[in-house]
Structure formats: C-alpha cells, structure tokens
Amino acid sequence: MSIRFEDVHLDLGDRTVLRGIDADLTEQRIGIIGANGSGKSSLARTINALVRPTRGRVLLSGTDVAQDPKGARRAVGFLFPDATSQIVMPTVREDLEFSVRGLPRAEREARVAAALADSGLADHADHPCHLLSSGQQQQLALAAVLLVDPQVVVADEPTTLLDLRNQRAARERFAALPQQLVLVTHHLELLDDFDRVLLVDEGRIAADGAPAEVIAHYERMMT
Numbered sequence: 001m002s003i004r005f006e007d008v009h010l011d012l013g014d015r016t017v018l019r020g021i022d023a024d025l026t027e028q029r030i031g032i033i034g035a036n037g038s039g040k041s042s043l044a045r046t047i048n049a050l051v052r053p054t055r056g057r058v059l060l061s062g063t064d065v066a067q068d069p070k071g072a073r074r075a076v077g078f079l080f081p082d083a084t085s086q087i088v089m090p091t092v093r094e095d096l097e098f099s100v101r102g103l104p105r106a107e108r109e110a111r112v113a114a115a116l117a118d119s120g121l122a123d124h125a126d127h128p129c130h131l132l133s134s135g136q137q138q139q140l141a142l143a144a145v146l147l148v149d150p151q152v153v154v155a156d157e158p159t160t161l162l163d164l165r166n167q168r169a170a171r172e173r174f175a176a177l178p179q180q181l182v183l184v185t186h187h188l189e190l191l192d193d194f195d196r197v198l199l200v201d202e203g204r205i206a207a208d209g210a211p212a213e214v215i216a217h218y219e220r221m222m223t
C-alpha cells in the first residue's frame, strides 16, 4: 500500500515535532532512523492516526487517515517499544482471543490456535502474560497484531528491550512477514536488506534512500 505524507507538521504542547514531512512510501521494507527526540515515533504514529498532524495529511492508498481513523487502525498493525503496553489480558490465550473478539467462536478458536503455533507460544497458552520473557512478550504482541490481518506493520523500536538472541529471532520474524513493514529503530543492522530508509532530523527528512547511503549520512551527522 502507499503511505503518503503530505506536508505533515506536528506540534505537541509548545514543541514543534514534525516540520513538513513529504514522502510516498510504497516499498515493502522501510526503515526510519534518527537521533533521540528527532520525531521518528511521532511520525510512525501518524500512520494509523494515533497522532493527528497539526497541518498536512497522511494518506493510506489515497484515503486520508483523519477521514477514516478506524480503517487506518485496521489496516496498520502497530507495535510499541514495550510490548507489555499492548498486552491487555491476563493470559496469552486470552490476550490473543481479545484481538479477534468480534468473530464467531469456531473461527476465533481456529485463529488463536494458529497464532499460538506460528508464534511459538503454544506451550505458554495458559501462562500469565506478565511471566513471559521480554522476547516472548514481543512475540505475543506481534501475534496479536497479526491476528487482525493488517496490510502494514509499523514497529516502533521493537527490539530495544531484547537480548542479542531475541533481536536475531525478531529480525527473522520481521523478515518473514508478508506485510509491508515500517520499522523505527536504533539497531541499524536490522535495515541491511531494506528497500528504503528515511533519516529524520529535528522533524524533517534529512536523507531518504538505500540503507547504506542513508546510514552513512546518519553516521556523519552523529560524529
């Protein structure tokens, strides 16, 4: 799908966070990088109307997310840096069931069973979510997001809390996603084989292109 930013500005309180973002993202694998506080998360959050631009528009395949925020939330699965912030039910199974609560029982159960198997959490189905490791919690959050069949997954620093082994596992899971993926990250090695990387600096796009070239620009900027 096309994720199009048209002159997106964002003021939060007395801070100007985004200062005129223009981009049309159609690639399958898109990275967003930049310094702390540069506006990456805020930009990512405009994609599913979690944050509304003060000026400008965000269009998903031509539809303004402000006109159809519910549609945007269906189309865009969002992963937060801390998976616990999006786990809402006491056990793994219940949390997955919550994602598909509107569906008929048989379909709900079939989907949850498939999600448990795909995410490797079948052995933990009836365990309390808070006892899962950070890596497992992240798997659960991703599984819950995927249960609603989003067209795009936007992941905001999903590997920040993970150890090296879980970072690698997460990288493989993200690589295997059939969905379009927008990944905000400080783990630049995750972006090696991405199609496109945006560098955000003080609310503007400072570089936009192939990973190697944009990462080199970022490294020069940070020295």
Ligand SMILES: Nc1ncnc2c1ncn2[C@@H]1O[C@H](COP(=O)(O)OP(=O)(O)OP(=O)(O)O)[C@@H](O)[C@H]1O
Binding pocket: 012, 013, 014, 015, 017, 034, 035, 036, 037, 038, 039, 040, 041, 042, 043
């Ligand atoms: N609700 C808010 N009210 C006021 N300012 C905010 C709010 N949310 C974010 N900000 C500010 O907006 C700026 C951009 O924040 P954002 O989280 O988008 O940056 P980021 O590039 O994702 O940073 P990081 O790499 O540290 O996660 C920061 O200066 C932050 O303090």
